[in-house]
Amino acid sequence: MTNKILVVIVLYGINLEDSLTYQTLNLSVTESDSIVDLFVYDNSATCNKINVQNNKFNIIYKSDTTNSGISKAYNKAADYASECQKDWLLFLDQDSNIPKNLFSVFNEFKDKFSNEKLFVPVLKQNNIILSPCKFKFMKGSSFSSVLPGILSLENVSVFNSGIFIDLNAFRKVGGYDENVPLDFSDHSFIFRYKKWFSNIVVIPIVIEHELSSKSSDQTIILRRFIQYCKGVRAFSSIEGGKGLLFFWTALRAVKLSFQFKNFQYIKILFDKN
Known part of the structure; x- marks a missing residue:
C-alpha cells in the first residue's frame, strides 16, 4: 500500500x-x-x-x-x-x-x-x-x-x-x-x-x-506575526469572519507588545489588516 x-x-x-x-x-x-x-x-x-x-x-x-x-x-x-x-x-x-x-x-x-x-x-x-x-x-x-x-x-x-x-x-x-x-x-x-x-x-x-510561533527569538516572532497577519487577511477575505479574526489578532498583538516592550506589533496589525 x-x-x-x-x-x-x-x-x-x-x-x-x-x-x-x-x-x-x-x-x-x-x-x-x-x-x-x-x-x-x-x-x-x-x-x-x-x-x-x-x-x-x-x-x-x-x-x-x-x-x-x-x-x-x-x-x-x-x-x-x-x-x-x-x-x-x-x-x-x-x-x-x-x-x-x-x-x-x-x-x-x-x-x-x-x-x-x-x-x-x-x-x-x-x-x-x-x-x-x-x-x-x-x-x-x-x-x-x-x-x-x-x-x-x-x-x-x-x-x-x-x-x-x-x-x-x-x-x-x-x-x-x-x-x-x-x-x-x-x-x-x-x-x-x-x-x-x-x-x-x-x-x-x-x-x-x-510550532515556529513558540520560538523565543524576537526576530523570528516579529517575522511570523507579519506572516500571521497576512494569513488573517487572506483567510477572512475568502471565508468571512474578519471582525472576529481581527479581534483575536489584536489580542495577540497587545500581548506581544507588552511582552517584548515593542509596539511595532500594533503598527503591523493595522498595516496588514
Missing part, C-alpha cells in the same frame, strides 16, 4: 538530510517492502542539492526560491501524484518526529474506515494537543483528549502536518487555496473539505510537533 502514497515534505531554510521529519520518516519506512516516492518541495531562498542516498526513497525535488508557500507546494504535489497514479497524499512539515508505525497504523484504519477520505494523527507539543483542534468563532482551542476513530468536523479543524488525504477527494474539494499560502492554509482547506465531507478519522498516532 505504501507505493500508492505520495509522501510530501515542505522545506524552508534547511537541507533534507537535516530535517527531523526526513530522519524519522526514514526509520518508519525501513521495514517497507516497496520504494516510497518522496516529493520534496523546497521554499528556501536558494536551490539545495539533495545529498542523501537511500534506496528506500525515490526523491522528487522541486525548488521554489520565491517561497510561494505551503498551499502551492501541496497542489504541485497533487499534480505529480495524479501523473504517477497515486491514491493518497501524506503531508509533512520539516520538523516533526514521525513514529515508526505511521504507515502500518494508517493502513489498518484505512481498511477499517474504507469510506473515509481524510485520516489525521494527533499533533502534540509539550503534551498539549495541537491538532485536531476545536475551531469556533474563528479561533482554535485544544481538546483535552481525542479518541481514535470517526470525528465530526463540526466546529473542528486540523493542522496540515501528518494528514493522509485521498487524492480524488483532494481534487473534488479544489485542493488548497494558494491565496492563503501559509497561516490558515490548513483551516482554509478544512473549510473547503467540510463542504463535501462531514468527518475525519483520527488514527492512534502521536506526532511531536514544533
